[in-house]
Every structure is written in structure tokens, then in C-alpha cells.
Amino acid sequence: MTGFDPRTFRVTEPRAFDDLKIGETFRTPSRTVTEAHFAAFQVLSGDNHPIHYDVEYCRQRGHRALLAHGLQVVAFAAIGAGAFPHQIGDSLIGFIEQSSKFLKGVYPGDTLYTEFTLKELIPQRTTGVVVFAVTIHNQNSELVLTGEQKYLLRK
Numbered sequence: 001m002t003g004f005d006p007r008t009f010r011v012t013e014p015r016a017f018d019d020l021k022i023g024e025t026f027r028t029p030s031r032t033v034t035e036a037h038f039a040a041f042q043v044l045s046g047d048n049h050p051i052h053y054d055v056e057y058c059r060q061r062g063h064r065a066l067l068a069h070g071l072q073v074v075a076f077a078a079i080g081a082g083a084f085p086h087q088i089g090d091s092l093i094g095f096i097e098q099s100s101k102f103l104k105g106v107y108p109g110d111t112l113y114t115e116f117t118l119k120e121l122i123p124q125r126t127t128g129v130v131v132f133a134v135t136i137h138n139q140n141s142e143l144v145l146t147g148e149q150k151y152l153l154r155k
Helices: 035-045 055-060 070-075 084-091
Strands: 025-027 092-102 111-123 127-137 143-154
Touching (some): 035 070, 070 143, 084 143, 092 127, 111 143
Antiparallel strands (some): 092 143, 127 143
């Protein structure tokens, strides 16, 4: 016996609501958007507007390629792709709110860089709300999305 217990196996040191600090940043790995992402999103969403799936339609409207659906871009702001949910572990109750502003188009071949900055901690009796400012930049350092996400944690 090695004394190994899979229930105590952690990717990172656990943190609680009270351990979090305003101004902390969390990042997810950069990812390059591909046409496969477009196809998968079309299947998932059922959205079949030609602005997302017809290159000639896009070019006629001044786009260089297929234009990513806004919700497809928001999917690249999934905090679960980074370390934060591993740090808070079982404290996470749920993702409770999000908002986004789309500032630039996202196209196949763009590489997206997502960052979450902790901007507010709202303590409650037995829980707390963590509020993040979210940004996504592309490979040209252009800001393509700003937004906010809120998570409910056990204290």
C-alpha cells in the first residue's frame, strides 16, 4: 500500500473564497480558432446564418473569412480551461452570470488569449460571489471581447 487516496489528489493547492484577492489574474492557454470550431459550433447551436458558414457571403460584406458567432467566442472564455476551478475545487457551486461586448471580429486562424481579473468579492453568509473582468485578445494584440463573469462559491 502506498497510502494513495484519489479523493485527495489535486492539480494545484486548494484555495478558499477568503484566500482570493482583488486584482489577481487567471489565464487559460491560448488557442487558435479553426474551421472545425465553426463546424462544431454550428452543430451545437443550430445557427446556420451564412455570416458564419459561407465565405463568399462574408467577403461580400467586408469580412476576410468566416466570422465567428459571438457565443462561439464566449466559449473561449471558459474559465474551466485554466487553473482557477482546480484551485477552488469543491467550493465551486456554479457559474451564475456573464456579459460580453464583442469589439472585433474573430476568424479562422486567429489565436485567442483569455484573461480573467478578479474585480470583486461579494461575501455572503455561507457563500460568496467572485466577479471577474474578462478579456480576450487576438494574436495582433487587438481586444476582441470584454465582459464579466460571476461564480458562486461556498465559504
